[in-house]
Amino acid sequence: MFKGRHFEPSAIVLCVRWYLAYALSLRDLREMMAERGISIDHSTIHRWVVHFSPLLLERFNRRKRAVTGKWHIDETYIRVRGQWMYLYRAIDSVGDTVEFHFSEHRDLPAAKAFFRKALERHDRPDRVVIDGSQTNRAAVVSCDAIHRLQDRSRRRLKPIQVRQSQYLNNRIEQDHRRIKRRVRPMLGFKSLATASVVLSGIELVHMMRKRQARFALNPSPSIAEQFTILAA
Numbered sequence: 001m002f003k004g005r006h007f008e009p010s011a012i013v014l015c016v017r018w019y020l021a022y023a024l025s026l027r028d029l030r031e032m033m034a035e036r037g038i039s040i041d042h043s044t045i046h047r048w049v050v051h052f053s054p055l056l057l058e059r060f061n062r063r064k065r066a067v068t069g070k071w072h073i074d075e076t077y078i079r080v081r082g083q084w085m086y087l088y089r090a091i092d093s094v095g096d097t098v099e100f101h102f103s104e105h106r107d108l109p110a111a112k113a114f115f116r117k118a119l120e121r122h123d124r125p126d127r128v129v130i131d132g133s134q135t136n137r138a139a140v141v142s143c144d145a146i147h148r149l150q151d152r153s154r155r156r157l158k159p160i161q162v163r164q165s166q167y168l169n170n171r172i173e174q175d176h177r178r179i180k181r182r183v184r185p186m187l188g189f190k191s192l193a194t195a196s197v198v199l200s201g202i203e204l205v206h207m208m209r210k211r212q213a214r215f216a217l218n219p220s221p222s223i224a225e226q227f228t229i230l231a232a
Contacts, residue, residue, distance in 0.1 A: 001055060001231060009231060011038055015045045016052050017227045020201040023185040050194060053201030059230045060204055061121070063213045067092040069126040071118070072172040073136060075106060076180065079188040080195045087179070087199060088114035091172050097207045098122060102196040111139030119147050127161040131169045137162055178206055 002009040015029050024032075026042035033040050070093040077084045086106040090098035099121060101114035111133075124147060130136045144160045151157055182202050189195035208226045211217060215229060 001052070007038070007040070011040075012048050012052065013227050013231045015040070016049050016056070016201070017205075017224065019045065019049050020053065020182070020198075021205045021223055023182065025185070049201060050197050053197050053204065056227070056230050057200050057204045060207065060213060063215055064207070065096070065212055065214050065217075067096050067098045067122055068094060069123070070129070071098050071125045071127070072129045072169055073115075073140070074131060074169055074172045074176070075136075076176040078102070078183060078195060078199065080104075080192055081190065082188065085192065085195065086110065089172060089176065089179075090114075090118055091175050092125075095171065095175065096210055096212050097175075097203060100199070100203050102192070102199055104192055106135075108135050108139055111136050112143055115139050115143045119143060124157070125160055126158075127163065129163050129165060129168050131166045132164055137164060179203065 002012065005012060011033065015033065018024055018029055018032070019026065026045050029045050030040055030042045071090045072092075073088070073090045075086045075088045078087050079085075086103050088101040088103060088111065090100070092098055099114070099118035101110070101117055103110035103113070124144075128140050130140070140160060140162050148157045148159070179199070179202055182205075183199070186198075189198065205223065207213075208216070208223050211220060213226065213229075215221070216226060221229065
């Protein structure tokens with residue numbers, strides 16, 4: 001993962017972890033590393049975050065615990081270039097993150113792309129809870145129908161139950177806030193691509209805090225220890 005890098009892997013992982021986990025700017029990190037005797041330009045740290053976040057997430061997903069059969073789905077707003085874009089997210093009945101997907105638009109194709117991604121990576125849910133969004137409902141129903149038609153097992157798959165309830169979906173609204181808490185100090189992203197990558201890293205840290213990796217159950221490692229495991 002770190003072949004050919006000028007800096008020590010431990011310094012790279014430290015900067016990536018601090019940036020994704022805490023309300024620190026790139027210039028804050030540059031000063032903090034300087035206090036440790038390491039001179040790094042803030043743009044270098046940004047490149048590390050963009051490069052290593054997807055790699056660490058991929059390793060995490062290979063070790064991620066299974067989620068439950070009840071999903072809560074919703075989207076939240078993220079500012080990019082002064083415009084609002086949309087982070088689609090799903091959590092299960094115990095609050096674990098199922099999947100996420102960043103999109104420039106909030107429409108049926110975006111909702112379908114998100115739900116297809118979730119179905120590809122996880123066992124199909126028995127039930128999905130959404131708010132009053134008819135678009136999200138249509139996406140779930142459509143993707144579910146296609147998924148059942150393409151299923152090659154000999155099981156008779158039942159349609160996913162879709163329940164629309166703003167009250168029952170408050171759980172994921174609360175979960176959004178933990179992501180937004182880290183995004184807010186960034187004062188918006190410069191591009192869709194950068195936003196998507198950095199958000200994936202923030203979601204990674206959020207899943208680490210929920211102990212969603214199989215290696216994080218017993219004993220319970222810190223965020224720093226989980227980063228070290230993934231980077232090894």
